[in-house]
Amino acid sequence: MNLGSHLTQRLLRLPPPLTRDVAVDHDLRVPMRDGAVLLADRWRPRSGGDGLPTVLLRIPYGRAGMAAGPMVRPLAERGFQVLIQSTRGTFGSGGTFDPMRGEREDGLDTVDWVIGQPWFGESMVLYGMSYLGFVQWAMADQLPPQVRAMIPAVSESALSLEFLREDGFSLETPFGWGVMVAGQERRWAIPRQLLEARRVRRAMSTLPLGGADVAAMGQRSAYIQDVLAHDADAPRWAQLDHSHRVADVAVPVSSVGGWYDIALPGQLRDHQALQAAGRQARLTVGPWTHTARGVGVTAVGEALGFGLAHARGEQPAERAPVRLFVMGEEAWRDFPSWPPPGYTPQRFHLHPGGVLSTDTPGESAPDGYRYDPADPTPAVGGVRLAVGVKGGRVDNSGLEARPDVLTYTTPVLDTDVEVIGEVGAEIWFRSSLAHADVFVRLCDVDAKGRSTNVCDGLVGLTGADRTSRATVRLWPTAHSFRRGHRIRVQVSSGAFPRYNRNPGTGEPRATATTLRAGNQEVFHDPEHPSAVLLPVGPVIRRNGSAERELDNGLDMSGLDN
Structure with a gap:
């Protein structure tokens, strides 16, 4: 029995897979235009994997373990082959990790490399949550025709700039993230993060705040120092804003968000830009925080429904462009747009x-x-x-x-x-x-x-x-x-x-x-x-289970945490 496969199936509430016999080709070398080499792993069914639609994930958190396995395995077992790549300067990839910079060039180089591989078929889907969604937006206006769909979850095209507003600096998110990535390649990184969480919270009370990174982890962080020194509109962050590209995205996009997610305002702005440009886009927003299980459940469902259909040249099951979980009513409702008409x-x-x-x-x-x-x-x-x-x-x-x-x-x-x-x-x-x-x-x-x-x-x-x-x-x-x-x-x-x-x-x-x-x-x-x-x-009374279910047949009304 493949215990990891069964646990992932249960965690994500998925139907049984086509296969549980999955092979992984480790440390594939992907060259970038500046000579750096990024490492990637290819997950595929052990037999018949060549030529299947490819899902591309680009991640700064490592290609194995809790960060990647539950995202990759269910796709490789259900009709895709998957390439998961460590972004520049992380987990064996060459170059220096400078958060959210250079992802456009590296992403486009990676897409071109995948298309040229003998195992590539005819189509590709971009997929992933948070940072993994941002890297999709960074290159989304220049994708080759082999890319058939994008599925960014709890993410947006200008990720992090909302946190850095001069008139409302969101300290906790960029500071905690900066501490996390600085220590993520240490041995026992996740247990260490749990044990050190209280110290990180105390560090945010440091005066002056410029010493908080040392108080949290004993060393300086160039990223945290940048965050403290430069507001959202500073030239230092201009390369991180890809919102001007959204209207030119030609591939179908399915976004997944949460009412308590850090990226929600920008994500809704991106969806509105796609709407206004007449692009094929749909949006699902649940009662979730950034790391809620419901986000993962829904995003995988969109990859296996929306993404796989487009990769095969088919149309996904029909549904309204916008599906929202209405809190208080505790039910899913469909709407033609965001914001919905009539309010x-x-x-x-x-x-x-x-x-x-x-x-x-x-x-x-x-x-x-x-x-x-x-x-x-x-x-x-x-x-x-x-x-x-x-x-x-x-x-x-x-x-x-x-x-x-x-x-x-x-x-x-x-x-x-x-x-x-x-x-x-x-x-x-x-x-x-x-x-x-x-x-x-x-x-x-x-x-x-x-x-x-x-x-x-x-x-x-x-x-x-x-x-x-x-x-x-x-x-x-x-x-x-x-x-x-x-x-x-x-x-x-x-x-x-x-x-x-x-x-x-x-x-x-x-x-x-x-x-x-x-x-x-x-x-x-x-x-x-x-x-x-x-x-x-106007309040419209609705009965029955249809409003509580998504296309993948899952009632996720209770997946708040």
Whole structure:
């Protein structure tokens, strides 16, 4: 019995394979245009593998073990041959690993090399999650006709730039990723990461932050230093932005994302660009974080359905262009586009006394709280990518009990309120300091009073000591607030360490050494009508299991974690 095959089949909820007898050709040498040689492994059925459609995965995390095996084996057992390549400077591949740079040239060189191999048939599919999706976008506008489809999951064409915004630096994701890749080729790397996770979290409180890499792992990281020194719009990152290529992608694309994924806003932007250009594209978004099992289950299903059909010159099973898991309703629903038609932004205003209402606020004094970066408002659940940290939907009661978090809540709903699309907030705000952040979170409060986060976002302000309107872009969502529940909005000034704490001084993030507490005010009066903007649509009652199932026949409504 092939235990790995059976475990992968069960983990990914797959039907039995065509074969479990798979062979691996290790350390194939793939030359690049600059003379570097990258290593790759070819997985294939032991008999009859030559000429099958090829799946190409390009990965910086190694070609074996937990990082690669569950992605590769199910494809090689079910109709594909698979080439998995270590990106430049990782796991035996030549050159220097400079994250996310050079992937366009290396990817195109690899595609050309594959097409020239005697075992190649007539078609290729690009596939993979996160970094493995980014490398697809990097070359997607210049693919040869042998490439028949792309399946990027929890990824986008400008991966990492959302984290590096000057007005909202997402510290946790790039810092934790930088520490991880710096030590990934050590012996027992994964157990070490688990054991060292607490030290990495403590390191993010280092002052100045420029010393956090040494505090976390005892050495400097060029990538982390770049992240701390250069904002998203700096020339240093220009090579990482491939969003201008998306409209020119000619191959069919099936994207898989999660409502609590780090890459979701950019992924939806990419899908909209494909839509606007009239390209063949479909999108699936579930109730998932970046590393949730449901992402892997769905992505493999798309590779074996959408990808294999296109590779064979066939059309995949028909389905709507957009399939979304509507949280609250806990059901899958189909739509013609993103954002779906029929959902209109509606203003839910903040009122005194912690009330949230569609009514315009009357005259009232502002609410206040004190934000202290020495005891920063913590990140709780939501969009997280860190070892040992739970993301996604969690109980917010502890967070909402803090004195530095304001809450505004509707009365009990007498009908369902369905929110699907882009979510924003306009918060009239003033601080005692010139530099401050505004964090807004949308929550669903159930009949028992449990508050669960739906989506959120943060914006940093300069000139915050003057009353001004902070425009906050929250993560997009699809959520049904059920009758008997209440809608809640949190307002605070941080979510650490997901976002870097604002020191209140205006010092550069890498070199700031002083932490200054600020007194914050949130206004809600006719001249300053703070509100959250929710895309509200008609609620359509749906019954039966069809809305809960994907094309591969899997009900994944419970795969949150």
